[in-house]
Amino acid sequence: MGTNWKESAESAKFRSNIYGLLATVFRKEPSEALIKELRDPRLAGVFQDLGVDLGEVLKDIPEHEVVETLSIEFTRLFIGPKDHISAHESIFTQLDGGMSALWGTTTVAVKSFIETAGLDYKQEFTGIPDHISVELEFMHKLAQWEAEKWEQKESKSAEYCQSIQRMFLEQHLSCWLPRFCEEVMDKTSVPFYRNMAELTRNFMRFEQQSTAH
Amino acid sequence: MSESKTLDISRRAFLSGAGAAAVGAATLVTPGVSQAATSDVPRWGMVMDLRRCIGCRACTVACKSENDVSLGRFRAVITEKTTGTFPNTKKTFLPLMCNHCEGNKKDGVPPCVKACPEYPGKRAKFTTPDGQKITYRTGATYKRPDGLILIDKEKCIGCGKCIDACPYGVRSFDPFVKAGGDPTKQAADKCDMCAHRVDNGLEPSCVNTCQGRARIFGDLNNPNSEISKLVKKHNLAQDANVLLPDKGTDPHVYYIDPDNLLHAIYTERKKKKLDHFVDQIT
Amino acid sequence: MKQFNRRDFVKLAAATGTVMVTGLSTSQNALAGDVRLQEGGRDFSPITKKERVAIPTTCWQCVTRDSMIGYVEDGRVVKLEGHPDSIRTLGKLCAKGQAGINHVYFPDRILYPMQRVGKRGEGKWKRISWDDALDLMASKMKPLLDNGTPELFMYQYGRHKGSQSSIMHDFMDAFGSQTIGTHTSVCEGPKWVGQESLWGGMYDNWDYDHTDFVVNFGSNQFETHTNHIPTSQRLIRAMVDRNVPLYTFDVRLSNTAAKSTEWVPINVGMDGLVMLSMVNVIMNEGLFRRDHLQYMRVSPDYHATDDEKIDAIKQHVAKFTPEFASEKSGVPADKIRMIARGYAKANAACLIGYRGTVMHYHGADQERAAMLLSAITNNLDRKGGRVMGVGASWKHPSSPKAKLQKGLDITNGFPGEAAFPTHQCSQQNLPMIKDGRNGRPQVYWSSCNNQAFINGNNNEAEAILADEKLIPFYVNTNIVYDESSQYADLILPDVTYLERWDYEDMVSPTGVGEYSIRQPLIKPLGEARDQGEVFYGLAQRLGIELAYKTKEEYVRKSCEMTPGVKEAGGFEYMKKHGVWHDKKAKPNYGFYEAKVDVSGDGVILDKKTGVYWDYKKAGVSKTEAESKGYLGVEGAKKAYVAQNINGTPRLAYPPNTSFTKSGLLDFYSDNFAAKGFPAFPTYTPIPEHQKMDKDDLHLTTYKVAVHTHSRTAHCKWLSEIKHDNPAWINSKTAAARGIKDGDSIKVKSDIGEITTTAHVTEGIIPGIIAISHHFGRKHSGIYGSGKKSPTTVTASSDPDAKNMWWDKHGTHPNSIIPNSSDPISGGQRWMDTVVKVSKA
Structure with a gap:
């Protein structure tokens, strides 16, 4: 079997990019810089082609106003103080026993998985280890590393990295992310978050299909 | 955040069943409350x-x-019941849990174990404190040689027969644990006398926290244990001091009950119902 | 949106890569370091072996603050148990304490600062950073400093004790505002005021380990007590092991009444009268002990002989015969005699009381009657009796105080409302703000205090918090969204007590003080931050100097400067052991007998009162001291040295509270007389009760074993056991109104009406209705209120939320209880409300 190094590297890089994008979207409230980037015709055009409605982001209003609107929705959806969707795997997982929802045993498993891969949680990160954005960022980093290995023609390492990504998808992301996304789609009327959630769900489906062998 | 540290649990603390923390290290220390004085199991x-x-619910x-x-x-x-007419009103608290029954005189198998389709299963070995090995039959619900009635959720098929069979109604399905023998169902669950603690020399959690010292746990085979002394002193090994003696289950939870409250306020569960095994304060 | 294919994602990825080159690896990342993967290297399989770490710390569910051990696995708190080395708790922890974990990991917990963005109360929020939150607060507070009006910053707290309290006061002193609201007057204020008027700043406890007889008025000792675990376990042990009788006077068959030798039903507000009739029996039957008379003042005369005192007491209580008391209280006269005799004859006896006795009109005077019963039987600070509670005496770092110290007079009730509000009149804090006559704070910051739930007339409290004209800027520090935080302009995420540092000082029932610390079991979740650190963040922005940066530093310094703790090994010792007490210390029974050296320069004997005092310390000349006398010199009580007890200078009962008095127990109180209150404990009818219609009922409230007043509704294990609060009503009272058990009923007072459910029972006296006050939450997470959960309709919240089987959340009685105060102490009169009850 001949390996197409370049194609494999590209593919991994693309996946890494998508994970990175989604991690950025769900990490916290958007920054003006992010809005600017999303408004870049090169990106905005693709979103449009794909039928992803970015809502306020593309409206003719100043960036800081977009940020304000989306920040309020982000808080309402994911932070509280009232009914919100806690964006953490252990909240959604069913394996957690009657024990705590927040920072449950699943959180420990996620943290341990990520640390086993050589990564550390930054001191300044104040979230909880199984936050959606951390899991997405983790995949972003793994795919990035995979791409590097393909470029260095280290197929064994690259394939091993693929298997680790598959494992993380199966054990973690795919167990809850689709349900989380559907919950968000159901609970928000702000196009940006509804569409980002749908995009994420669709990407999960794609990932599950393309990594399943 | 503080540094992770291991508490210096003194022997006294340990003997009083102070710490589940000691679970890891427990085997290194002479087990306290759980130690059998004799070589008997x-x-x-x-x-x-x-x-x-005092009905505090701790x-x-x-x-x-x-x-x-x-x-x-x-x-x-804890179940509570108010009786009498004002101003001569009384209120009674009755703690309930699995009775860890010995089973009837004939075969020594409690009804829950008997009802378990997975019993008798494979043979297993139980090691006594002095290292003797005792063979016993496992099941999804089974009796260990030390008298604890335990559930093996891996073997459980979620049929619910043990739940129906227990005259005390202490069993229920665990919504979080699938039955290992049939993952489409939920496993049965009940008090296991905190076997994980007991096996490591600690009192069950309910005993550890009981401020009134109303719960006394120990080895009935050891005549010098506090529990044995209490059973002797209060003559507890008789029908009046256990729940539903007529069921022939031979319960091993005994009640010190000088006011004869037990049989006045405890009623047998209604068939198929578990609603009397819910802790509610009125 | 369509289903994406591979090509779609490639397009998106490419564009993302082009546009967001920097965006994908910004400083927002959570993860640091490089991926290190090597085939066959690390094991990614789930962890099977867990490391369990035990950390000693201190509970904070209620004011008892039991020492405990927290067990942590993989950074998660998994279990809390009592601390076996604690001389207070003896290794026990109550139901609430066991459920402390529920505070950390409940799905509705507030984890980030949030700023209101819609109208106040509209419920629209934006998460902001701590820096922005502190900047915002500082921007509101700085002008107050600049304008010389620090008092316009108000701090309203509920449960702050130990270092939480001292660090808060330190910050407030550094800022210069003394506008500080507490909550004691809705709790047990009248009890302390009654005691302070007598034996000084004491905190009574009961020596159950050595007592022979216990009489309880209105204290639910076995369910909820201010020093619950340390005392209740000792009481039940005394009862079973030593056959100590316990007689409980209560309107309701509480668990305490149920476990008593006998429940003695008593009509509402009659505790003091029955106590006085017990005094009557004891005096007239000669069952009193003369020992303590020399420390008592029972008439204006400071120098009365014992016989004169006996006569005076007899005279005071002459009309309170058991028959008189019986008629009003419903307690048979013979029962009063029997209990009085048993109590007086016992070698050592405890007279205990709490909310049921004191949260009334003249509640403080009822407590004085309880002290009188203790004194005439020589059970005050005697082995086996009502003793002085001994706590820990911590030292702590102090920051420079602001030169300008001011406070708004809005925490002591309306003018003339309370004569001695030494524990404030906090139920009126918000109404005072509404009233405005004594000013209004510009910045109102509440912490661990749910004003809109805990006070009487809570609907009014809510309306005041909702009004921006009355409270321009409201900051709420909390772990859960509640009735008050819904109106905040800024919500700050508090740490739970399992995530913070503190030293603690709650009294010990053994007469030997115990020092304990609280240390974090885990890193605070999210961005939850200890108030101590919030103070520091503010101080930096306000240009205020504090003596510490973090709470940990504050507690560490306190450990290093506190005698005893310091020598034992200070902070490191406390971190390792959690508790410390002086192994050589013995209970100091009869502290008042201590002989005092009065030979010091400046110490003179005041002829009128028999007080030895140091006129130099009082800052006056000898001439002035002698001409004005001890009582005539302002502040002389601070120079108190001793009391002349039959010729011997003894410590007696130093006047260490706001009451100016001699060293005698002021059963005859000039302080009270001067304000028009009974100088000697008496029976004062409750005004509302004198004009009741025939079908009117009394409304009383109570607590149950598994909840604190307002801080535990979101604890699922507790709310599972108790989440509804049907109104207790006697079968006769119910029948007269056609009410059956489970019926929906209306309860109407002068200020409102609630609809609740009837619990028809034989466990309550006829003529009253009793409703516990924990429930009827508008907010408090899904377990507390059934709403405002993360996701109420789908499976995606706390997995256990699906198993939540109860849908009743009770009815809050406070909305029909007016804020009205004991005119002596300012205590909220929870038990005096008159209502009409009918079938709904």
Whole structure:
């Protein structure tokens, strides 16, 4: 079997990019810089082609106003103080026993998985280890590393990295992310978050299909 | 945040069953409360001193916490009942849990174990404190040689027969644990006398937290244990001091009950119903 | 949106890569370091072996603050148990304590600062950073400093004790505002005021380990007590092991009444009268002990002989015969005699009381009657009796105080409302703000205090918090969204007590003080931050100097400067052991007998009162001291040295509270007389009760074993056991109104009406209705209120939320209880409300 190094590297890089994008979207409230980037015709055009409605982001209003609107929705959806969707795997997982929802045993498993891969949680990160954005960022980093290995023609390492990504998808992301996304789609009327959630769900489906062998 | 540290648990603390923390290190220390003085296999049991139960529910919550018991069911409860007419009104607290029955005289198999389709299963070995090995039959529900009635959730097929068979209604399905033998169903669950603690020399969690010292746990085979002395002193090994003696289950939870409250306020569960095994304060 | 294919994602990825080159690896990342993967290297399989770490710390569910051990696995708190080395708790922890974990990991917990963005109360929020939150607060507070009006910053707290309290006061002193609201007057204020008027700043406890007889008025000792675990376990042990009788006077068959030797039903507000009739029996039957008379003042005369005192007491209580008391209280006269005799004859006896006795009109005077019963039987600070509670005496770092110290007079009730509000009149804090006559704070910051739930007339409290004209800027520090935080302009995420540092000082029932610390079991979740650190963040922005940066530093310094703790090994010792007490210390029974050296320069004997005092310390000349006398010199009580007890200078009962008095127990109180209150404990009818219609009922409230007043509704294990609060009503009272058990009923007072459910029972006296006050939450997470959960309709919240089987959340009685105060102490009169009850 001949390996197409370049194609494999590209593919991994693309996946890494998508994970990175989604991690950025769900990490916290958007920054003006992010809005600017999303408004870049090169990106905005693709979103449009794909039928992803970015809502306020593309409206003719100043960036800081977009940020304000989306920040309020982000808080309402994911932070509280009232009914919100806690964006953490252990909240959604069913394996957690009657024990705590927040920072449950699943959180420990996620943290341990990520640390086993050589990564550390930054001191300044104040979230909880199984936050959606951390899991997405983790995949972003793994795919990035995979791409590097393909470029260095280290197929064994690259394939091993693929298997680790598959494992993380199966054990973690795919167990809850689709349900989380559907919950968000159901609970928000702000196009940006509804569409980002749908995009994420669709990407999960794609990932599950393309990594399943 | 503080540095991770291991508490210097003194022997005294340890003997009083102070710390589940000691679980890891427990085998290194002489087990305290759980130690059988003789080479005999222990026979664990519980005495409930109704004079001392003040209905505070620390046991109920300690059990929830120790065993991650989901909402909607309990492994241990306090039931309370108000009787009499004003101003001569009384209110009684009755702690309930699995009776860890010996089973009827004929075959020594409690009804829950008998009802389990997975019993008798493979043989297993139980090691006594002095290293003797005793063979016993496992099942999804089974009796260990030390008298504890345990559930092997891996073997459980979620049929619910043990739940129906227990005359005390202490069993329920665990909504969080699938039956290993049939993952489409939920596994049965109930009080296991905190076997994970007992096996490491600690008192059950409900005993550890009981401020009235109404719960006394120990080895009934050891004549010098506190529980044995209490059983002797109060003559507890008789029908009047256990629940539903006529069922022939030979319960090993005994009640010190000088006011004869037990049989006045305890009623047998209604068939198929578990609603009397719910802890509620009126 | 369509289903994406591979090509779609490639397009998106490419564009993302082009546009967001920097965006994908910004400083927002959570993860640091490089991926290190090597085939066959690390094991990614789930962890099976867990490391369990035990950390000693201190509970904070209620004011008892039991020492405990927290067990942590993989950074998660998994279990809390009592601390076996604690001389207070003896290794026990109550139901609430066991459920403490529920505070950390409940799905509705507030984890980030949030700023209101819609109208106040509209419920629209934006998460902001701590820096922005502190900047915002500082921007509101700085002008107050600049304008010389620090008092316009108000701090309203509920449960702050130990270092939480001292660090808060330190910050407030550094800022210069003394506008500080507490909550004691809705709790047990009248009890302390009654005691302070007598034996000084004491905190009574009961020596159950050595007592022979216990009489309880209105204290639910076995369910909820201010020093619950340390005392209740000792009481039940005394009862079973030593056959100590316990007689409980209560309107309701509480668990305490149920476990008593006998429940003695008593009509509402009659505790003091029955106590006085017990005094009557004891005096007239000669069952009193003369020992303590020399420390008592029972008439204006400071120098009365014992016989004169006996006569005076007899005279005071002459009309309170058991028959008189019986008629009003419903307690048979013979029962009063029997209990009085048993109590007086016992070698050592405890007279205990709490909310049921004191949260009334003249509640403080009822407590004085309880002290009188203790004194005439020589059970005050005697082995086996009502003793002085001994706590820990911590030292702590102090920051420079602001030169300008001011406070708004809005925490002591309306003018003339309370004569001695030494524990404030906090139920009126918000109404005072509404009233405005004594000013209004510009910045109102509440912490661990749910004003809109805990006070009487809570609907009014809510309306005041909702009004921006009355409270321009409201900051709420909390772990859960509640009735008050819904109106905040800024919500700050508090740490739970399992995530913070503190030293603690709650009294010990053994007469030997115990020092304990609280240390974090885990890192605070999210961005939850200890108030101590919030103070520091503010101080930096306000240009205020504090003596510490973090709470940990504050507690560490306190450990290093506190005698005893310091020598034992200070902070490191406390971190390792959690508790410390002086192994050589013995209970100091009869502290008042201590002989005092009065030979010091400046110490003179005041002829009128028999007080030895140091006129130099009082800052006056000898001439002035002698001409004005001890009582005539302002502040002389601070120079108190001793009391002349039959010729011997003894410590007696130093006047260490706001009451100016001699060293005698002021059963005859000039302080009270001067304000028009009974100088000697008496029976004062409750005004509302004198004009009741025939079908009117009394409304009383109570607590149950598994909840604190307002801080535990979101604890699922507790709310599972108790989440509803049907109104207790006697079968006769119910029948007269056609009410059956489970019926929906209306309860109407002068200020409102609630609809609740009837619990028809034989466990309550006829003529009253009793409703516990924990429930009827508008907010408090899904377990507390059934709403405002993360996701109420789908499976995606706390997995256990699906198993939540109860849908009743009770009815809050406070909305029909007016804020009205004991005119002596300012205590909220929870038990005096008159209602009409009918079938709904």
